[in-house]
Amino acid sequence: MxxxxxxxxxxxxxxxxxxxxxxxxxxxxxxxGCKTTPVSNRRQLNVIPESQLVSMGLTSYQQILSNEQLSSNQRYIEMINRVGQRIADVVSQEYPSAADYKWEFNVIKSDQMNAFALPGGKVAFYEGIIPVCQSEAGIAVVMSHEIAHALLNHGGERMSQELVAQGVGKLVQFGARNQTAERQDMIMKAYGVGSKYGVLLPYSRKQESEADLVGLKLMAKAGYDPSEAPQFWERFGQIKGSGGPSEFLSTHPSDQRRATALREQLPDALQIYRLEARVRYGIGDPVTPGAAQSNTALPASASN
Known part of the structure; x- marks a missing residue:
C-alpha cells in the first residue's frame, strides 16, 4: 500500500x-437531555440528573461555609431566615420536585454584594448585599430570584452545555466518582458563587427573564410587595453605573430594560399578592432599624 x-x-x-x-x-x-422549563416551556439541555445536582449542591454549600466566616449580625440572620422560610413554604407548595428540599439559610461575613441558591434549597447571602436590599421585600427580590434560577435548573443547563461542548469523553468522565473536585468547580461557576471559587458565568438574558418572572410570583405569594422588584434592580443598576464592584452584577446584568420588563409583569404579580398571599407583609421590616416603613402586615382577607 x-x-x-x-x-x-x-x-x-x-x-x-x-x-x-x-x-x-x-x-x-x-x-x-430533552426537558422543558416549567414557565416558558423552552426546550432545555439537561444531561445531569436532579439528584446529582442536589448532591453536588450540598457538598459545594458545605465547602463554601467551611471556608467562610459566618455573620454574627443577628438582625441580618433573623431577616434572611424569616424571608427564606416564607419563600420556601411557597416553593414546597408550587414545585413538587422541591417538596423534599432541606432548606438552609446562612449569612456570610463579607462585604461582597452577592447571594446564591444551590440545588436542594441551600441559600447564602453575603453581608454586603443586604443594605442594598433595604427591606425584607428587597431581600425577597434577591432570594426568590436566586431560588428561581435553581428551580428552573439554569445552573444545570449551563453545566450541561459546557459538558456537551467538550464532547462524549467529558460526559463520561463527569459521571465517574473520581471527578468530585471538577464537579464542585463546575457547579460553583454555574450558580454564581464567589469568584474565589472560579470564573463566574453570567446567566443569559433568557434565563434572567425566566428567573425574574418566577421570582416575582414567588415573592408575591410569600406575602411581599412585588413592586419592590424593579426598584431593587434600578438601585443595583446605579451601583453598576457608579463603577461599584459586585459579583452579583457580573452574573445578573441589570439595566433599565430589565426594570421595564418587571413593571410590565407587575399587574399579574400584584394580583397574586392580593389574592393568594396568606399574609401580606408589604415591604416588611427595614434592614436598618428605625428606617421608614411604608407597609404593615395584613391578613389576606383585609381590604385592598
Whole structure:
C-alpha cells in the first residue's frame, strides 16, 4: 500500500471515530437531555440528573461555609431566615420536585454584594448585599430570584452545555466518582458563587427573564410587595453605573430594560399578592432599624 493510501486509511479511521463520537453525543443529548422549563416551556439541555445536582449542591454549600466566616449580625440572620422560610413554604407548595428540599439559610461575613441558591434549597447571602436590599421585600427580590434560577435548573443547563461542548469523553468522565473536585468547580461557576471559587458565568438574558418572572410570583405569594422588584434592580443598576464592584452584577446584568420588563409583569404579580398571599407583609421590616416603613402586615382577607 502506498504512503498516500495509508494516509487516506488513517484519515478515514479518524473520521469514522469522530463520526461515531458525534453520533454517541447526539444520542446522549436526545435521549437524556430533552426537558422543558416549567414557565416558558423552552426546550432545555439537561444531561445531569436532579439528584446529582442536589448532591453536588450540598457538598459545594458545605465547602463554601467551611471556608467562610459566618455573620454574627443577628438582625441580618433573623431577616434572611424569616424571608427564606416564607419563600420556601411557597416553593414546597408550587414545585413538587422541591417538596423534599432541606432548606438552609446562612449569612456570610463579607462585604461582597452577592447571594446564591444551590440545588436542594441551600441559600447564602453575603453581608454586603443586604443594605442594598433595604427591606425584607428587597431581600425577597434577591432570594426568590436566586431560588428561581435553581428551580428552573439554569445552573444545570449551563453545566450541561459546557459538558456537551467538550464532547462524549467529558460526559463520561463527569459521571465517574473520581471527578468530585471538577464537579464542585463546575457547579460553583454555574450558580454564581464567589469568584474565589472560579470564573463566574453570567446567566443569559433568557434565563434572567425566566428567573425574574418566577421570582416575582414567588415573592408575591410569600406575602411581599412585588413592586419592590424593579426598584431593587434600578438601585443595583446605579451601583453598576457608579463603577461599584459586585459579583452579583457580573452574573445578573441589570439595566433599565430589565426594570421595564418587571413593571410590565407587575399587574399579574400584584394580583397574586392580593389574592393568594396568606399574609401580606408589604415591604416588611427595614434592614436598618428605625428606617421608614411604608407597609404593615395584613391578613389576606383585609381590604385592598
Amino acid at each position: 502506498s504512503f498516500v493510501s495509508q494516509e487516506i486509511c488513517v484519515m478515514s479511521a479518524h473520521a469514522s471515530r469522530w463520526s461515531l463520537a458525534l453520533l454517541m453525543l447526539a444520542a446522549i443529548v436526545v435521549c437524556w
